[in-house]
Amino acid sequence: MKVVLSGSTGFIGGEVLTQCLNHPSITSVLVFTRRDPGDLAENPKVKVIIVKDFTSYDELIINELESADAAIWCMGTFNGDERVDIKYPLTFIKTIKTRPPGSTHFRYVQLGGAFTEPPPKEGQKERSLWFYVTGRRVRGAAEAKVLESAEDGSQSGFTVYVVKPGAVLPKDGALLQRCLLGDSLSIRINELGATMVDLAVQGNEQKVFHNQEIIKHGRKLQEESI
Secondary structure, eight states, rough: EEEEEOOOSHHHHHHOOOOOOOHHHHEEEEESSSSSSSGGGGGEEEEEEESTTTTSHHHHHHHHHOOEEEEOOOOSSSSSSIIIIHHHHHHHHHHHHOEEEEEEEOOEEOOOOOTOOOOOTTTOOEEEEEEEESHHHHHHHHHHHHHHHHHSSSSEEEEEEOOOOOOOSSSSHHHHHHHHHHHHHHHEHHHHHHHHHHHHHHHHHEEEEEEEHHHHHHHHHHHHHO
């Protein structure tokens, strides 16, 4: 199985990459990056693609995507950059949906957030927010548009999943933060990574996973692997 990964140099993306490399069903990881990944390119399971413009893919990248089975999109910003948070993933999705007929069913997993703000429905006003206002609105709009991309009926072989974690904590340590925040507001990075990779590999009937649902799913996967 061939999985595309963006944002591999980040805290969450790095964990997802590690779990992809350790997953027996994943034979190839196509890493999209904007800068030299260093020793990562030496891993036989990894193919690094330097992407200079995430709003336009060249023929080389398009050819690579024709044989891909899934993508995990971890690239994003906290301050709300519409180009990065909305245009980048939508361009990727649009490219995937132009693959030739008969291509394998494609699963797309989007990293969202627990505190993102969805666009108001028709006739409603925007809610007042007190912190990270732009970032929460932009990322909320991104989640909505990504989910809509799977509902337009243009390609039946395309499924979208959105995970919405709270505060992401290290696998070990951060005990005080964990106690203070609990399962409703925080999650360990290994639980998040396990859930995202499993959605890419196995899929699920549920399309949106909130923090406690991610924890439950991740812990179940970890118990099954023991």
